[in-house]
Amino acid sequence: MNTPTYKTISANNQTVKKEWVIVDADNQIVGRLATQVAMVLRGKHKASYTPHVDCGDNVIIINAEKVIFTGKKFEDKEYVRHTGFPGGQRFSTPEKVFQKDPTQVLHKALKGMLPKNRLGRALQTNVYIYTGTNHPHEAQQPKELKINTKK
Numbered sequence: 001m002n003t004p005t006y007k008t009i010s011a012n013n014q015t016v017k018k019e020w021v022i023v024d025a026d027n028q029i030v031g032r033l034a035t036q037v038a039m040v041l042r043g044k045h046k047a048s049y050t051p052h053v054d055c056g057d058n059v060i061i062i063n064a065e066k067v068i069f070t071g072k073k074f075e076d077k078e079y080v081r082h083t084g085f086p087g088g089q090r091f092s093t094p095e096k097v098f099q100k101d102p103t104q105v106l107h108k109a110l111k112g113m114l115p116k117n118r119l120g121r122a123l124q125t126n127v128y129i130y131t132g133t134n135h136p137h138e139a140q141q142p143k144e145l146k147i148n149t150k151k
Helices: 030-042 094-100 103-113 118-124
Strands: 020-024 058-062 079-082 089-092 127-129
Touching: 020 030, 030 058, 030 103, 094 103, 103 118, 103 127
Parallel strands: 020 058, 058 127
Antiparallel strands: 079 089
């Protein structure tokens, strides 16, 4: 009989082992940081990755106010939103968003890199972004994750 001798294992909510990871965003490029964090949120770095299951880790990002954009994206890039009313299209730049809340720039970058379905919305709850080095998740004993820095 020509059947494989192995069995494909599909992860589910009961078998997934979620960990806590901390990332320092100091002097990191926004898009490159967001791609690495999105991969960890999805769980693609694990051997037991299953596309339809939340098998990623919980990620804590500190020093969100110290991220950088390359080129002139800080002034030229546009975020578009709609209020829901006629003529309600609104535009803003990362510079304006950064002045109000520096964490929103990383939230927007991560949201664009996650799936646009209920799994993606659930994955967004697994990321915690803070300005400064203080965070309230010391009890979870997060492991530090090294992300490439700008050379």
